[in-house]
Amino acid sequence: MAEKRKRTEISTLGEFGLIEHLTKGFKSLQKSTMKGVGDDAAVIAVGEKLMVVTTDLLLEGIHFDLTYTPLQHLGYKAVVVNLSDVYAMNATPTQITVSIGVSAKLAVEDLDELYAGIQMACEHYGVDMVGGDTSASLTGLTISITAIGEAPKESITYRSGAQVNDLICLSGDLGAALMGLQILEREKQVFQQTGLEQPQLEGYDYVLKRILKPEARVGTIEMLKEAGIKPTSMIDISDGLSSELRHICKESGVGCRVYLEKIPIAAETFKVCEELNFDAVTAALNGGEDYEMLFTIRQEDVEKIHGLSGVDVIGHITGASTGAFLVTPDGRDIELQAQGWVDC
Template sequence: MSETQKRTELYELGEFKLIDRLTEPFAPKQQETLKGVGDDAAVISCGKGECLVVTTDLLLEGIHFDLTYTPLKHLGYKAIVVNLSDVSAMNATPKQVTVSIGVSKRFCVEDLDELYSGIKLACDSYNVDLVGGDTSSSMTGMTISVTAIGSAKEDEIVYRSGAKVNDLICVTGNLGGAYMGLQLLEREKRIFLSNKAAKPKLEGYDYILERFLKPEVRRNVIENLRKAGVKPTSMIDVSDGLSSELLHICKNSNVGCRIYMDKIPIDEQTARMAEEFNIDMFTAALNGGEDYELLFTVPLSEYQVVDSMENVRVIGHIVEPHLGAYMIPPSGEDIRITAQGWNALQKE
């Protein structure tokens, strides 16, 4: 490379700016493309008010998963679920997946049987079809690429961009558990690596381990909202952490937000593990990521419906854009929400 050629490292831009830079020249040309880059999934019109949504995720060994503590069956299950989560965040119903894998000679046929048993379990559990893929050797490690397809009527689709001032901000389940499960697994891995005779101490933390290793999609909330006749004004899945997702909704909807610290749902195991690690549990909830809960907004008029709905918590409301995005603690100063979520393009 000549000295005059500029070299900008990937971490200098970060994931979101890099995506913006790379995809900016690609304005959709096809009339069927209702939504391209920039939401949980792309939306493609099939005509007559019917749509398909399409989303894809690339999972790389050593970056997204560690096979030291991730059973292959769980990995297969999770690889499907994280994509169905994106489909669900568009308010669409997942229908099909494709799975491509690249595997080094370290892996044998029986390993792939394990991986695919998890993929099968997820497909059965969420009633989706495996319809294609690609299988290849790789130089090192394992690569998994999943694409998920869902269907919805065009007027059912929920984007990140529809939140309105005074809308209620809701989140499903609880947050921070997957992150604390990961911390626990990482600690036990370190102990094991320094003393191979050590047995991992995981008792009493089944829930947060499951949150990390075997996440689920809140399909029942999507269905309950539909039954109740409530269409969210905006929705996103919590893959990078609550902060990051809230800022996506604020940016795409051109609004601000207020969330209340004491409303953020945190499981007891998450809180206990956070204390053991001397991590603030709200930090885990806001920035941990991988919870695959749904974050959505509904009109204020739907308060009673969402407030009484199972696995849904109202955590705040949408405000005018100039008021910014803040978290309100029980006492003391408001805390500005900043995205410290998962950065897929780390320096180290």
């Protein structure tokens, strides 16, 4: 009788467990590979400089829904999410490649729109589109973008550099992208149930912009450079604050305490949360797609950081044994969970 093959459900590992499982057997063979799997981008030595490389995959139905996502915005966003990973290494993006799997329902004009968005992002961030690949797809539109960037050797910031007593800082505000998505989903449902063609989107500009046309935080990176601050660690927020904090803690071998009342949430986000009866703190902690920069700095840089607009200190790094916690205003400690966005 044939032996039954072992079958492990992917859900038992989760997104991050799966990545670790698949990649742990690979050892670096090249001296130029400075950092492989495990950060926002890989780091490769090229002469005096370092090159960073990162890839993100966007799948129809998982990452975007074409019923409410304009293709131009989608093209723009597909570039931005990659550049955000380059900036999170404290590097400057220089080139991208774009690979698409095209479903039969799309026409040339649709792809023209997608590429108009890609071009707009390239021009805005000063990167060149240098190639890619094109295939037919039976399962909806697929977009895979690879971004390349560069940085002087001493500039790169890894997830692994946070030290005990460092301050945890955050650019911008959180939770808006998720609430924008909730509004779009609500209008989609109304349309499906009633056939009403006119979506009610007035008054939701901010949260809609955050989900449909996000920007990468190049301004924060430049401000830090000008202020003479090199973050000890950095990561961009694609999966949610909670998850990204856990990544920094794990990679740096530290713990953290962040304070709930210090987590920045925009007034517009609060308003939508109230309307939809959604907990704003949950949106900020687990929402994802905010593409803000989360970074740590040394205590002695505290004066310099206070002068920077749009940056908040939200907590500090502790020893590994203390764990990763959110502290509520009434003094309760809530453990932060590292949930991947995709519940495999």
